[in-house]
Amino acid sequence: MTIRRLSVYTRCLLQLEEDGVKTVSSQELAERFNLNSAQVRKDLAYFGEFGVRGIGYYVSGLKAELQKILGLHREWPVALVGFGNLGSALFHYKGFARQGFRISAIFDDDPAKCNREVNGVPVLPARELGREVKARGIQIGIVAVPAESAQAVTDQLAAAGIKAILNFAPVRIRAPRDIRLKDVDLSIELETLSFYLAKSAR
Amino acid sequence: MTIRRLSVYTRCLLQLEEDGVKTVSSQELAERFNLNSAQVRKDLAYFGEFGVRGIGYYVSGLKAELQKILGLHREWPVALVGFGNLGSALFHYKGFARQGFRISAIFDDDPAKCNREVNGVPVLPARELGREVKARGIQIGIVAVPAESAQAVTDQLAAAGIKAILNFAPVRIRAPRDIRLKDVDLSIELETLSFYLAKSAR
DNA sequence: ATGTGCTAGTGTTCGTGTTCACATGGCGCC
DNA sequence: GGCGCCATGTGAACACGAACACTAGCACAT
The missing domain is CATH 3.40.50.720 (NAD(P)-binding Rossmann-like Domain)
Structure with a gap:
């Protein structure tokens, strides 16, 4: 799996959180990087079930999960x-x-x-x-x-x-x-x- | 095809040329980058037949070819x-x-x-x-x-x-x-x- | 309480890129 | 001049990652 993409997602989530966005769908994330929405979902689902069907992903929750995976929750x-x-x-x-x-x-x-x-x-x-x-x-x-x-x-x-x-x-x-x-x-x-x-x- | 690898080869050939090495085999090149020798050959053969069977590749000749492919023969x-x-x-x-x-x-x-x-x-x-x-x-x-x-x-x-x-x-x-x-x-x-x-x- | 709509999760298909293994073909030595 | 050596070039097998299309599950409205 390409870890780089997780970093990119994290970057994006930080931005979304600053903008006050609460939830985001795989589709929306994908569009920002010219990716396929299925790929975004696969990437995220690989590490656990972070999303909520019918809603998408909670921005701050997903951000925290990804940061933890990437080891960015610590200094x-x-x-x-x-x-x-x-x-x-x-x-x-x-x-x-x-x-x-x-x-x-x-x-x-x-x-x-x-x-x-x-x-x-x-x-x-x-x-x-x-x-x-x-x-x-x-x-x-x-x-x-x-x-x-x-x-x-x-x-x-x-x-x-x-x-x-x-x-x-x-x-x-x-x-x-x-x-x-x-x-x-x-x-x-x-x-x-x-x-x-x-x-x-x- | 990954163009990045061509750049890497070129870098290596510059070094080899400086060191006075005349010919190099795909095997030798591969070892320097933990690659497969077949991959090196495929990468190079894709753009033309630059090698000589039984010998390998002439360092300066191959370098010139790669630079041309990468557009590095000009400023x-x-x-x-x-x-x-x-x-x-x-x-x-x-x-x-x-x-x-x-x-x-x-x-x-x-x-x-x-x-x-x-x-x-x-x-x-x-x-x-x-x-x-x-x-x-x-x-x-x-x-x-x-x-x-x-x-x-x-x-x-x-x-x-x-x-x-x-x-x-x-x-x-x-x-x-x-x-x-x-x-x-x-x-x-x-x-x-x-x-x-x-x-x-x- | 039930149905509808929306989106995550996932098995399968598809394509690209990597590896394997062999045949090809120059070069030098006898 | 012919024969053997050795590394390239390449078709076929393989593996991995990406895309598709379907299923599952949650939320909200009725």
Whole structure:
């Protein structure tokens, strides 16, 4: 099953709740994402019977269920490694906090950036990574360093006992099997776009 | 067919070429991405017979073919809208330039950021978007503005005749059917990670 | 209390994408 | 020049996810 869709639904439910909508049908949800209503129902029914026949789904109830499934009912402390352009963009990105991801420590090798606080979050030298990650019980790490240092950072995170890594560096990194690793390659997205442009120009 | 994989292959071939490797087999390629070798061959054979039986694929030849298929053999001028944290991160991101994507104009509504140049690229007020995009023949736009203004920016880009949009704003935006639209939602990626963490903690 | 309408849940069908296994065909060595 | 090697290319089997169409159940009106 595609977990991504659950995230999308959750996002949508948050919006609907803000707008004061009480119930929503699978049909309505489907239309917002060009999906099939049956698919929405299957996705949701997979985890339990959240809907009410004849009515639809109660927005706040469904939201709570999905958040629980996605593990968003709690706060996740996150370590951000790399505080360059991308790192600060991610740090200031509003979307993370809204879903319960709290960047609770930033690491960077540049001494000029270290040993100060940004919005109450400490920026620390990379050598303190292991200790801090353990001390703060951090399970998620975000890698936002240049390609060259991505593998070294990953190894450090792994050694510190992190459970999941979101990698923004444009290289394939290797991590122990028990660590969930997800790559976000910004230029791959652009490349698929250019493929379609090139094709239609052909 | 998943175009994403072609991008991934290309990335790998660039690396192999740098390392001085002349030929590569589908098996070797597959191992690098935990794929099936048959799948690699199918992906590649779909566009032509690039391999040599008994040998494998010539790295530089295959790279050139894939780049052509992906439209990476040429330069794509790109418009970047939004020059906040994320915008500058994207602007400085090395990966784009390497694949032929050249950000040739930046737009922002903040007058403090406008009417100057960054690394030779002009930062212009958003109201000039339409004119500049047309004048420069820009076909690809990157939306890196807050959620609130994403739709307005999209409409402007569409009116300016842009062909493809890469959207980083965490909202679903609507664009005319003939515009290729791709969303990158940074927190969805984190959410899938938290799903697996929450599951294994269960 | 009963019927009607609406929408969730679900077995089945359908299509796409992945894997398997084999035949095909260059290349080099004898 | 012929023969064997080895990796590609590809038809067939398979699996997974998406779409359809039907059934079940709740709410509200009569």
